[in-house]
Amino acid sequence: MRTSEALGVAFFEKGQFGIAETVLRRGVDAEAGGDDAKIGLLYWLGRSAEAQDKATDALRYYERALAIDIRFMDLGERVPRSPPDATDELTGRAGHAGRAPSTGAARAGAGQRELRRIIEAIFS
16 A cells, blocks of 8 residues: 555656545555545545546545544645635635536535535634
8 A cells, every 4th residue: 555655646746646645545455454544536636627627536536635634744725614605715716606416516516515614623
């Protein structure tokens, strides 16, 4: 697993985000056990997805990592704090204003709001 993480980070640092994502995902899938041992893989998977403008995937990986350790690297800063119809903080682009969110986007928005509520409760 450490090899997968190191290799994924190396590809990420070279700007080869798709390859990094593939290597890191294989590491997550191949590793038995819970997410505790996979937090680095999950974080870098999120970074790789974010670098490819895959905000929904990035958020999914970040949320899994946040469930383990909210203070891991800059993870707490990477999770959006705005609802899905506002600015998408992962990509810096305008979100879904003026459009009805898809079912998946609505679920992601509900998950984001719940995660934000939990984070605020922890730091309050």
